[in-house]
Amino acid sequence: MMISLTIDGRPIEVEEGATILEAAKVANVHIPTLCYLPEVQAIGACRVCLVEIEGNRTLQAACVSPVAKGQVIHTNTDRVRKARRFSVEMLLSNHPFECLSCAKNLHCELQSLAYDLGIREIRFTGAKSGGRIDESSPSIRRDQNKCILCRRCVTVCQEIQSVTALFTQGRGFDARVEPAFDRDINDVACTNCGQCSIVCPVGAITEKEYIDDVWEAINDPTKFVVVQDAPAVRAALGEEFGYPPGTLVTGKMLAAARKLGFDRVFDTNFAADLTILEEGTELLKRVKEGGVLPMITSCSPGWIKFIEHFYPELLDHLSTCKSPHMMLGALTKTYFAKKAGVDPKDIVVVSVMPCTAKKFECNRPEMYDSGYKDVDYVLTTREFAKMIKQAGIDFENLPDENYDDPMGEYTGAATIFGATGGVMEAALRTAYEVATGRILENVEFTAVRGLEGIKEAMVPVEGLGDVRVAVSHGLGNARKLLDRIKNGEANYHFIEIMACPGGCVGGGGQPIPVTNEIRILRAQALYNEDAHLKYRKSHDNPSIKKIYEEFLGQPLGERSHHLLHTHYTPRSKF
């Protein structure tokens, strides 16, 4: 039923049950918010979205107040402006003013609000509740001095990811966002997915930065510094430089990487193609030889840590394939080092990823298969943009450049890895042709595309029968799938799981903000690239054929087994 009401003198009609905040959007009225997070949280905690409703004694929080018939709402009265400003002043009274040196400087919602509301002096001073800096994790940095207790991180961790690594502890002045017993985040069941760092409105949760380490490597003349980037990066990096979401900036990104001083620019997509051959072969082997099914993808290190903590009894379902950037790291320090005549001890591999979990992953003790640390540093998309800005590079006017051989060639199958369902689609393209020996005419498996939480499809493959697959993104959806496997209710052959909602395009290291609309636009950019590429199936990639001929032998062969596959570690759920 439609309800009519008036906002700032403008009569509008909205669906019953809508909030005042939603109604205001219809009326093109902007109401400032802080703790509110579309699609995730509306709790009315911060008191920034206050509005005046005629006949109501007190101001109401627009994000949680449903509209009522005939309401007359004012969003811009003196009383409203003063109340909003007061709310933010109270938050500032407990905030450390380290804005100039904060990682979120100029990207901070509290900062923007203080500006928008015209706060010119700090009226309230006194004791600050303070908090600690937790740098225990290689992925996430938490500075609790800056926390404003908006609870966005708690909600996203609990309700979207079903992890609850953080919770509000204590009350009143002692309230703080911490794990139980105030343990370090690296000591609890945290997946490092970094969704908390995406939603934190201030600088209380950010990725652990390795920018200075990378600069140091670049500046060291004895080091040969190789950079690789994941597909989701090129679909989002542009946003940091003012391009609309969904703009592919591959060519400029590569030119920027060379200007920064990297010696070689490889594509994680190359390794994604490699993953498909290794993982596809592994799947066919399991199906034919009666191995553990369903087999589940292993590209997403946040997902890997999730299953290690919460479902260690299902670890045998994981593919043993390393994530693509780890494969590329191991190959850079073996295959490439030999080919280029560079001593692997002098090579530094830097991965630019949409991901915070990969920072933890590259430090896992099993990721030294080249004889050295396979990937030295992982930078997020955001950190890479910061480096480009630090170097004063005029991104917009860069020429388009290409990847370097021998690990720069890629197919459309690889580039869609960055979106939920992409790995599955890529695997199906190859598995079909390998299993049947026939050409697959229509390569687009649209049933596994899009933002539905759990997607299912059945693909008839001659010689194998019907292949049943499922795809999920966001760890809450992964949990649902795993419970079904545990209860024997899932008879799939193959499952793709990505830790972050939307897959890597919505990764914890991506430009902020991330909404469903933005996830869709970024994914679309990757699907568009796929549609226009000459090769769209991983096994057609000439460079992949070459590396098997020259170096690896065959998928699941001895060298592959040693360099491209891994094992997993059961961990505690506490």
Added chain:
Amino acid sequence: MSEEKQCQCAEIQEEELYPRLEEVINQHKGKGEDLIMVLHKAQNLFGYLPRRAQEMVAEGLNVSLNEVYGVITFYNFFSTVPQGRNSVKVCLGTACYVRGSQEVLDKAQKELGIKVGGTTEDRRYSLDVVRCIGACGLAPAMLVNEDVYGRVKSPHLVDILKKYE
């Protein structure tokens, strides 16, 4: 030595309580919404909420341990340290405060060697603060178990505490 002995006794008794907690949890298996109720029962069993009990509740009710701890630290009723045999409560209500109860509290913390919310190692005393016990005419006031003491001056404190074994 005698102190150590007492401590062990307490632990042995505690060990015997876990199967009983298990029974309680089984009645609420997988029901996260019963968390506060189960924590109440657990605290009644142990007198406080040891970490192991928190982990059992988290596991049994299918709630994150981090959330369980969040609920425990939110409510004043719950305690994560064992309670002493005697509960010492210093009133910090307005009347007591202006008549110097902070000084009494400081002295109590110093004498007992614990902070507010803590329990002495021999579990003889627990120390807490309260906000008004309705004895403002006797300010500053304090409670030991059920006994009210009025017009407490910090030098008296040791004599009062000594009475309780």
